[in-house]
Amino acid sequence: MEEKKTIFSGIQPTGCITLGNYLGALKNWVDLQNDYNCIFSVVDLHSITVRQNPAELRKRCMDFLCQYLAAGINGEDNIVFFQSHASTHAELSWILNCFTYMGELSRMTQFKDKSAKHEDNINAGLFTYPVLMAADILLYQTDLVPVGVDQKQHLELCRDIANRFNNIYGDVFTIPEGFIPKEGARIMSLQDPTSKMSKSDPNVNGFISILDDTDTIMRKFKKAVTDSEGEIAYREGKSGINNLINIYSGITGKTPDEVVAEFAGKGYGDFKMAVGEVVADELKPIREKYDDLRKNKDYLETIYKTGAERAYRISNKTLSKVKRKVGFVDRPF
């Protein structure tokens, strides 16, 4: 039998897991998990590039891990762990920093956006964030990285760093491919459909958390911003309706054209309610499973502990090889 390929992905434990994260990443992880060796991380190291309240961060990390499992990630067959529990990530990140150019990092749009948003705290971690992400991916000789479209640039940089390293030292890293939903699948804010649905949006009506209850979901969809044309069509300039079509399509697996045909002649009000309903139906079992699992501290601990042990073992193989290649003396213990 051919060996399974490896997937690595992660979500930062900031804000909440939104419908955008779910359709852009998490749902794909669930769909892919049986065909690949999967490693899913709660990337806590990344989250402190923005100031966090310690007690809230600690709780949120557990909430996120639990949401991965509630969404259908099998934490026993796959590796599910907290990034900070495998010290290999921070270590490789340092080494790769020395193979990454300031110019490359300055071009990252997420850095530009985040530094504009957090003008009072443009720290070096925010700048080198994509290098840590590259370390995450390369440590596991990852073949495929399922992420949202907004991470495409970071993934390209990861490939560049890996190729650069391989060109100097021989084949050390597998060059990863992205598994990225097409541009249309980018889920936008329900309140401002020209910007991405963001977990840190101060307007809670702009995003759906995967833990929102049915009433909240329906209310947010009812308030969703559309346009004044009154026609359900998928075309440029109709960002609100396009977004609703994309959401419906992402949940049901129908193409945007099929969605348009299904709702031909219907009003926006009915369409919004229909989208709200498929979303609420999809998320309800996740929320119920979450409520159940979240109380089970021992189970969660077993998952993240075995996850970290396995992650460390695998990643340390790559890290040791890297250290040898760059010329460090072998560790005597």
Ligand code: TRP
């Ligand atoms: N930067 C990613 C995001 O914001 C999160 C992330 C960190 C990640 N490390 C990763 C995603 C490794 C995929 C693989 O969404």
